[in-house]
Amino acid sequence: xxxxxxxxxxxxxxxxxxxxxxxxxxxxxxxxxxxxxxxxxxxxxxxxxxxxxxxxxxxxxxxxxxxxxxxxxxxxxxxxxxxxxxxxxxxxxxxxxxxxxxxxxxxxxxxxxxxxxxxxxxxxxxxxxxxxxxxxxxxxxxxxxxxxxxxxxxxxxxxxxxxxxxxxxxxxxxxxxxxxxxxxxxxxxxxxxxxxxxxxxxxxxxxxxxxxxxxxxxxxxxxxxxxxxxxxxxxxxxxxxxxxxxxxxxxxxxxxxxxxxxxxxxxxxxxxxxxxxxxxxxxxxxxxxxxxxxxxxxxxxxxxxxxxxxxxxxxxxxxxxxxxxxxxxxxxxxxxxxxxxxxxxxxxxxxxxxxxxxxxxxxxxxxxxxxxxxxxxxxxxxxxxxxxxxxxxxxxxxxxx
Amino acid sequence: xxxxxxxxxxxxxxxxxxxxxxxxxxxxxxxxxxxxxxxxxxxxxxxxxxxxxxxxxxxxxxxxxxxxxxxxxxxxxxxxxxxxxxxxxxxxxxxxxxxxxxxxxxxxxxxxxxxxxxxxxxxxxxxxxxxxxxxxxxxxxxxxxxxxxxxxxxxxxxxxxxxxxxxxxxxxxxxxxxxxxxxxxxxxxxxxxxxxxxxxxxxxxxxxxxxxxxxxxxxxxxxxxxxxxxxxxxxxxxxxxxxxxxxxxxxxxxxxxxxxxxxxxxxxxxxxxxxxxxxxxxxxxxxxxxxxxxxxxxxxxxxxxxxxx
Numbered sequence: 001x002x003x004x005x006x007x008x009x010x011x012x013x014x015x016x017x018x019x020x021x022x023x024x025x026x027x028x029x030x031x032x033x034x035x036x037x038x039x040x041x042x043x044x045x046x047x048x049x050x051x052x053x054x055x056x057x058x059x060x061x062x063x064x065x066x067x068x069x070x071x072x073x074x075x076x077x078x079x080x081x082x083x084x085x086x087x088x089x090x091x092x093x094x095x096x097x098x099x100x101x102x103x104x105x106x107x108x109x110x111x112x113x114x115x116x117x118x119x120x121x122x123x124x125x126x127x128x129x130x131x132x133x134x135x136x137x138x139x140x141x142x143x144x145x146x147x148x149x150x151x152x153x154x155x156x157x158x159x160x161x162x163x164x165x166x167x168x169x170x171x172x173x174x175x176x177x178x179x180x181x182x183x184x185x186x187x188x189x190x191x192x193x194x195x196x197x198x199x200x201x202x203x204x205x206x207x208x209x210x211x212x213x214x215x216x217x218x219x220x221x222x223x224x225x226x227x228x229x230x231x232x233x234x235x236x237x238x239x240x241x242x243x244x245x246x247x248x249x250x251x252x253x254x255x256x257x258x259x260x261x262x263x264x265x266x267x268x269x270x271x272x273x274x275x276x277x278x279x280x281x282x283x284x285x286x287x288x289x290x291x292x293x294x295x296x297x298x299x300x301x302x303x304x305x306x307x308x309x310x311x312x313x314x315x316x317x318x319x320x321x322x323x324x325x326x327x328x329x330x331x332x333x334x335x336x337x338x339x340x341x342x343x344x345x346x347x348x349x350x351x352x353x354x355x356x357x358x359x360x361x362x363x364x365x366x367x368x369x370x371x372x373x374x375x376x377x378x379x380x381x382x383x384x385x386x387x388x389x390x391x392x393x394x395x396x397x398x399x400x401x
Numbered sequence: 402x403x404x405x406x407x408x409x410x411x412x413x414x415x416x417x418x419x420x421x422x423x424x425x426x427x428x429x430x431x432x433x434x435x436x437x438x439x440x441x442x443x444x445x446x447x448x449x450x451x452x453x454x455x456x457x458x459x460x461x462x463x464x465x466x467x468x469x470x471x472x473x474x475x476x477x478x479x480x481x482x483x484x485x486x487x488x489x490x491x492x493x494x495x496x497x498x499x500x501x502x503x504x505x506x507x508x509x510x511x512x513x514x515x516x517x518x519x520x521x522x523x524x525x526x527x528x529x530x531x532x533x534x535x536x537x538x539x540x541x542x543x544x545x546x547x548x549x550x551x552x553x554x555x556x557x558x559x560x561x562x563x564x565x566x567x568x569x570x571x572x573x574x575x576x577x578x579x580x581x582x583x584x585x586x587x588x589x590x591x592x593x594x595x596x597x598x599x600x601x602x603x604x605x606x607x608x609x610x611x612x613x614x615x616x617x618x619x620x621x622x623x624x625x626x627x628x629x630x631x632x633x634x635x636x637x638x639x640x641x642x643x644x645x646x647x648x649x650x651x652x653x654x655x656x657x658x659x660x661x662x663x664x665x666x667x668x669x670x671x672x673x674x675x676x677x678x679x680x681x682x683x684x685x686x687x688x689x690x691x692x693x694x695x696x697x698x699x700x701x702x703x704x705x706x707x708x709x710x
Binding site: 039040041042044045097103104105109110111112118122138217219220221223227228261264265268271272279285287 | 433436437438439441442446485488489490491492494495496497498499502503505506507509510513514528529622623625626628629630632633636637664668673674675676677678680681682683684685687688691695698700701702703
C-alpha cells in the first residue's frame with residue numbers, strides 16, 4: 001500500500017495531493033531558509049494565524065455577492081490580504097513601540113486568530129455557512145482536492161521559487177548582516193518585507209494541504225534541518241528545499257496509504273523525523289559528532305598529560321590515562337614507561353619547554369596565542385625557528401627532535 | 402438584567418473568563434519582559450497532545466488526568482526546546498517552532514487515530530473553547546450564591562480556574578523579589594545566590610498550569626492572547642513593574658468582560674440572531690486595547706529611540 005502510494009498509484013486525488021505537497025514542501029523549505037537565517041522564524045507563525053480572518057471575510061463577501069463561498073482563489077486572496085495586514089501591524093508594533101518582536105508576534109497571532117474565530121462563528125450561523133468547511137483551513141483538508149486547487153498550489157509555489165531565485169543575494173546579505181546591507185545602499189526594510197511577502201505566499205498556498213497551524217512547521221523544520229548539514233547558505237537553501245519536498249512527498253504518500261492519517265500532521269512528523277536524525281547524526285554540528293569530538297579531545301589531553309608525567313617520573317593514578325598510554329605502547333600495565341614511551345615523553349617535555357620560551361618571547365606573540373597545551377609546536381613554527389629556540393634552551397643531546 | 406437570568410447564564414462564564422484572563426496575564430508580564438512571550442504560544446499548542454495522550458492512557462474524559470497530561474506535555478516541550486537549542490545551537494525561536502508544531506501534529510494524528518468520536522474532544526474545541534456553555538443551571542438568582550445545594554451545581558471549571566489563579570498569584574507574591582531581580586538583571590540575581598534557571602523553569606511551569614487550567618475552560622486562543630496582549634498593553638502604559646502588573650490585570654478584566662458581553666449581546670444589537678464566539682471576542686478586545694495603548698500609551702516608545710514621524 002505504501003509502495004503504491006510512493007509510486008502515485010493510489011488514484012487521482014492521492015496523486016494530486018502528493019504532487020501538491022511536494023511542490024509546497026520545496027517552496028516552503030527554500031523560503032523558510034531566509035526567514036530562519038534572519039532569525040525571525042516565528043514571524044511565520046503570526047503570518048499564518050493572521051490568514052484566518054481574511055478567509056472568513058472572503059467567504060462572507062463571496063456569499064453575500066451571490067457567488068460560491070468556497071472558491072479557493074477568492075479565499076486565498078482574502079487570506080493573503082489579511083496576512084499582509086497582520087504583517088504590517090507586526091512591523092509597525094516592533095518599529096514604533098517598545099514591544100519586542102516576540103511580543104508583537106504573539107499579539108498579532110492571537111488577536112487575528114481570535115477575530116477569525118469570531119467570524120467563523122458568524123459564518124456558522126449564516127444560511128449557507130454550515131457546509132462551508134472553512135475549519136478545514138485550520139489543519140488542512142486534502143480529501144476534496146481538485147485539479148484547479150492543485151494548479152493554484154503549483155503556480156503559487158513556482159512563483160515563490162522564481163522570486164526567491166531573483167532575490168536570493170539581497171536576502172542572504174540582509175539575513176547575515178543587515179547593517180552592512182544598509183551601508184551598501186540596499187533597502188533593508190523593503191527586502192525584509194519582500195521576504196515576509198514570500199513567506200506569506202507560501203503560507204497562503206499551503207493552507208489547503210497542511211492548514212494554517214502547521215504550515216509554520218514546513219517553513220521552519222526543513223531550514224533548521226538543512227543547517228545541520230552545511231555551513232554555506234546556498235547549500236542550506238537547496239537542502240531545505242530538498243528536505244521540504246521529500247517530507248511533503250513521503251508524508252502525502254503515507255497519509256494516502258491508510259485511513260485516519262491526516263496529511264498535514266504526517267508531513268510535519270516526517271519532517272520532524274528527518275530533523276531528529278540530523279540533530280543526532282549530522283557531521284560536525286550533530287550531537288554524535290560533538291560527543292565524538294569531546295572524547296577525542298579528552299584522549300589527547302590525557303595522553304599529553306600522561307607523557308609529561310612519564311617524563312618527569314611522576315606516578316600516574318588516572319585510569320584512563322594509564323589505559324591510553326598502554327594502548328599506545330608508551331607504558332606497561334604498572335605504569336612504567338617503555339623505551340618508545342620514554343622517547344615520546346622526552347619530546348613532550350621538550351616541546352613544553354619550547355612553548356615556554358615561545359610564550360615568554362614577545363617576538364612570537366602570534367604563535368604563543370595558539371598555545372592550548374595540546375598543539376604540536378611543529379605545526380606553528382618553522383624548523384629554523386625551532387632550532388633557534390632549542391639553541392636557547394640548550395637541552396640534552398641524543399633525543400630526536 | 403435581572404438576577405434570575407444573569408446568575409445562571411452569564412455569571413459563571415464571566416467569572417471563568419476573568420479568572421482565566423488574570424491567571425494568564427500575571428505570568429505573562431514576566432514572560433514578556435524576559436522576551437519569552439512566545440512560550441505561551443508554544444505551551445498552548447502542546448496542550449493538545451498532552452490531553453490526547455492522557456485520554457488514551459486513562460480512556461476517559463476526566464479532569465485531573467487531562468490537566469496532568471497537559472502540564473506534562475508543557476514541561477516536555479520546554480525541556481525539548483531547551484535541549485534542541487543547546488544541542489543543535491539553534492536560535493530559540495526556531496527551536497520553539499520545531500518543537501511545538503511537531504508536538505501539535507502528533508496530537509492531531511493521535512486524535513485522528515484513536516476513537517474519540519464518542520467523546521467531546523476535537524481540535525476545534527481545543528482551540529476555541531466553549532465558554533458560553535459553562536452555565537450554572539442550578540442557580541435561580543443572586544440568592545443561589547448562599548445556597549449550598551445550588552453551589553454544588555457550579556461548573557467544575559470555575560473552582561479549578563479559581564485555584565489556578567490563587568496558585569499563580571501566590572507564586573508571583575512569594576517569589577516577587579527574585580522574579581523581579583532575575584527578570585531585569587539575571588547576572589546580578591545570580592551573584593545574590595538566586596537559582597535563576599530554576600526560577601525560570603518554575604515561571605514557565607506556573608505559566609503552563611495557568612494555561613492548562615484556562616485552556617480547559619476557554620480554549621487555547623484566549624490563553625495566547627491573555628499571555629501577551631494585556632501585559633504588552635500594560636508595558637506601554639508604565640515603566641514600573643508593579644504598575645505594569647496592575648494595568649495588565651485591569652486590561653485582562655476589561656477584555657474578559659467586554660469580550661464576553663460583546664460576543665453575547667453585540668450581534669443582537671446589530672440585529673443578528675446568534676451570539677459569536679466569546680473566546681475569539683475576548684482575544685479581539687484585548688487586541689483593541691493593545692492598539693489603543695500603542696497609539697496613546699504614555700510609555701509607548703523606546704527610551705532613546707529616534708523620534709520617527
